[in-house]
Amino acid sequence: MSREYSLERTRNIGIIAHIDAGKTTTTERILFYTKKIHRMGEVHEGAATMDWMVQEQERGITITAAATTCFWLDHRINIIDTPGHVDFTAEVERSLRVLDGGIVIFDAVAGVEPQSETVWRQANKYNVPRICFVNKMDRVGADFWRTIQMIRDRLGANPLPIQLPIGAESDFKGFIDLIEQHAVIFLDELGTRPEPTPIPAELEEEAKRHRDALIERVAETDEELTLKYLEGEEITKDEIRAALRKATIAGTLVPVLCGSSLRNKGVQALLDAVVAYLPSPLDIPPPVGINPNTGEQVTLTVADDAPFSALAFKIVSDPFVGRLAYLRVYSGTLTKGSAVENTTKGKTERIGRLLRMHANHREDIDEIRAGDICAAVGLRNTFTGDTLCDPQHPVILESISFPEPVIEIAIEPKTRGDQDKMTIALSKLAEEDPTFQVRTDPESGQTIIRGMGELHLEVIVDRLFREFKVEANIGRPQVAYRETITREATAQGRYVRQTGGRGQYGDVWIRVEPNPGKGFEFVNAIVGGVIPKEYIKPVEVGIRETLENGIIAGYPMIDVKVTLFDGSYHEVDSSEMAFKTAGSLAIKEAARKAGPILLEPVMLVEVTTSEEFYGDIIGDLNRRRGVILGMESRGTVYVVRAHVPLAEMFGYVNDLRSLTSGRASYSMQFDHYEPVPRNIADEIIAKAAAS
Numbered sequence: 001m002s003r004e005y006s007l008e009r010t011r012n013i014g015i016i017a018h019i020d021a022g023k024t025t026t027t028e029r030i031l032f033y034t035k036k037i038h039r040m041g042e043v044h045e046g047a048a049t050m051d052w053m054v055q056e057q058e059r060g061i062t063i064t065a066a067a068t069t070c071f072w073l074d075h076r077i078n079i080i081d082t083p084g085h086v087d088f089t090a091e092v093e094r095s096l097r098v099l100d101g102g103i104v105i106f107d108a109v110a111g112v113e114p115q116s117e118t119v120w121r122q123a124n125k126y127n128v129p130r131i132c133f134v135n136k137m138d139r140v141g142a143d144f145w146r147t148i149q150m151i152r153d154r155l156g157a158n159p160l161p162i163q164l165p166i167g168a169e170s171d172f173k174g175f176i177d178l179i180e181q182h183a184v185i186f187l188d189e190l191g192t193r194p195e196p197t198p199i200p201a202e203l204e205e206e207a208k209r210h211r212d213a214l215i216e217r218v219a220e221t222d223e224e225l226t227l228k229y230l231e232g233e234e235i236t237k238d239e240i241r242a243a244l245r246k247a248t249i250a251g252t253l254v255p256v257l258c259g260s261s262l263r264n265k266g267v268q269a270l271l272d273a274v275v276a277y278l279p280s281p282l283d284i285p286p287p288v289g290i291n292p293n294t295g296e297q298v299t300l301t302v303a304d305d306a307p308f309s310a311l312a313f314k315i316v317s318d319p320f321v322g323r324l325a326y327l328r329v330y331s332g333t334l335t336k337g338s339a340v341e342n343t344t345k346g347k348t349e350r351i352g353r354l355l356r357m358h359a360n361h362r363e364d365i366d367e368i369r370a371g372d373i374c375a376a377v378g379l380r381n382t383f384t385g386d387t388l389c390d391p392q393h394p395v396i397l398e399s400i401s402f403p404e405p406v407i408e409i410a411i412e413p414k415t416r417g418d419q420d421k422m423t424i425a426l427s428k429l430a431e432e433d434p435t436f437q438v439r440t441d442p443e444s445g446q447t448i449i450r451g452m453g454e455l456h457l458e459v460i461v462d463r464l465f466r467e468f469k470v471e472a473n474i475g476r477p478q479v480a481y482r483e484t485i486t487r488e489a490t491a492q493g494r495y496v497r498q499t500g501g502r503g504q505y506g507d508v509w510i511r512v513e514p515n516p517g518k519g520f521e522f523v524n525a526i527v528g529g530v531i532p533k534e535y536i537k538p539v540e541v542g543i544r545e546t547l548e549n550g551i552i553a554g555y556p557m558i559d560v561k562v563t564l565f566d567g568s569y570h571e572v573d574s575s576e577m578a579f580k581t582a583g584s585l586a587i588k589e590a591a592r593k594a595g596p597i598l599l600e601p602v603m604l605v606e607v608t609t610s611e612e613f614y615g616d617i618i619g620d621l622n623r624r625r626g627v628i629l630g631m632e633s634r635g636t637v638y639v640v641r642a643h644v645p646l647a648e649m650f651g652y653v654n655d656l657r658s659l660t661s662g663r664a665s666y667s668m669q670f671d672h673y674e675p676v677p678r679n680i681a682d683e684i685i686a687k688a689a690a691s
């Protein structure tokens, strides 16, 4: 079977944006114009096709990434939906990892918002080529040029407008295509694509100025064009497009378009730009993996007849088909019914069905080829970030990294039956979402769930109630603190029980040191066999488990380097168990001596307000132990940016509302960890000791 769309004609893209910038609306319009759906679902009516989960419809936000296929100008475009809310960073990370290119949507009034900055930085990390869409040009206060300036200043990018808006706010009519040199004016609200018209006379001069600038900046990126430009030769449209495509893929230029998705303006041109400027799977550097048997680097060949390899980027338990694993195929061809190797887990998996996902239906397919995206049914041991490949050509691709959760709540099932249901449900949910963690408090036996923010946990609890029918009492959200140490210390851990029969004997000496930003590290420095080899691992396990449960207040202790340097054993009485316990005793003692402290998550908070509330908001943030980073005016509103400990931000929605009579809004995201001030830390530790 030959392929329906060549690799050159394939695009794997994501639409990334700050919450409410219009991602869902734009996706809806794209699906409409590409003829996949026939009725436009408006977000505010809760009918949007991509937002299929009940919670998403109720909250009007997009939570789960759904991969959707559509067609434009004889190209296959796979769209991976990514959420705009930072509480769902895992979704963004996993999507960026498998995308080839992205559309970044901005609200023309708000411009670059903090979450756009986060996502932009994430996209930089994965070298994702981007085009920008300045949406909501019809809104009061819309400003195309201010948004472009913010893209330059805030994101450090090199934005290049390829369109010029005609009018703004309620007068927004369309745009001038600076490359084609024509105007596109949208006459009616829901029409088909309007025919281009000549550039209006009053805009001719401005259009010429911007076109000249565009040609100069595009020419600069290409040696041949630079020469032509300097010699005053004409540069053709095709040459501009080809050079701009190269520069976009290299990330040196970012084409910027404008429009209003809600008013059906500019979305077709955006699709044209996806095809013209965003890369095909062949345009990006071929993925590199490691052969798990030899440790050698393997560079994949992006072709149908190469050995098969794919990355699982999302696991969903679907009520109808069961466990779905979304796959990005990098090389080779995968057929339904075949056996593949999960090299990350070292297990063989059989592919049941292969599904191509559309916004509102799924299509069974027989095979999936290099560069494409699909969902597979029947994989039992595959999780987000795992590599699947041809068993004859083993390879492990780089996995996906996820941030640590910052917030937690206790959850108590009402009955024994609920307890059983809850255990199953939570493990399923944790399987779908790598930033969601479940643990049992070793002292109280309580179940604690951890996530990225209040909204994240709310959505999970909601699913627990509705989908899994668990009845439970939910505690108040609490900060997920961390513990760490501040200096070096050594300690002995001795576990000896020798009364009658076979005893227990484990004895270790360890040194601990702060290991900032590098997590847990274990070094075995035992020489001369003072501890036999088989007991080393149990020591490490004992230490690791004890750190997980915390030393001073029950929070995980992070960034500790442990060196095992001495100890002793007993010919008869030593056991793995005894050494594990000795390790645990040693780390408790060593960590206590090493100046242990509590760390708290500090958030980046951005409050948008009008001038009159400015002073009150700053005063209030100061009282919350906030550090004001800056203030600026954006159009008619003022924006205050501050670092504030998460512990001081609970209930901020309501406090801000009463402070400003509902005339301010804010966004918040995790920024970094900082030591908790002494007096507050003492309280937390005392409370933990009492519980």
Ligand SMILES: Nc1nc2c(ncn2[C@@H]2O[C@H](COP(=O)(O)OP(=O)(O)OP(=O)(O)O)[C@@H](O)[C@H]2O)c(=O)[nH]1
Binding pocket: 017, 018, 019, 020, 021, 022, 023, 024, 025, 026, 043, 044, 060, 061, 062, 083, 084, 085, 135, 136, 137, 138, 139, 259, 260, 261, 262, 263
């Ligand atoms: N005026 C105006 N409003 C728009 C436009 N596009 C979207 N909106 C509105 O903006 C709001 C947010 O749009 P969404 O499409 O849900 O935004 P989103 O980025 O998908 O938001 P999340 O799904 O929550 O991440 C909705 O009320 C839309 O109707 C536009 O071009 N102009």
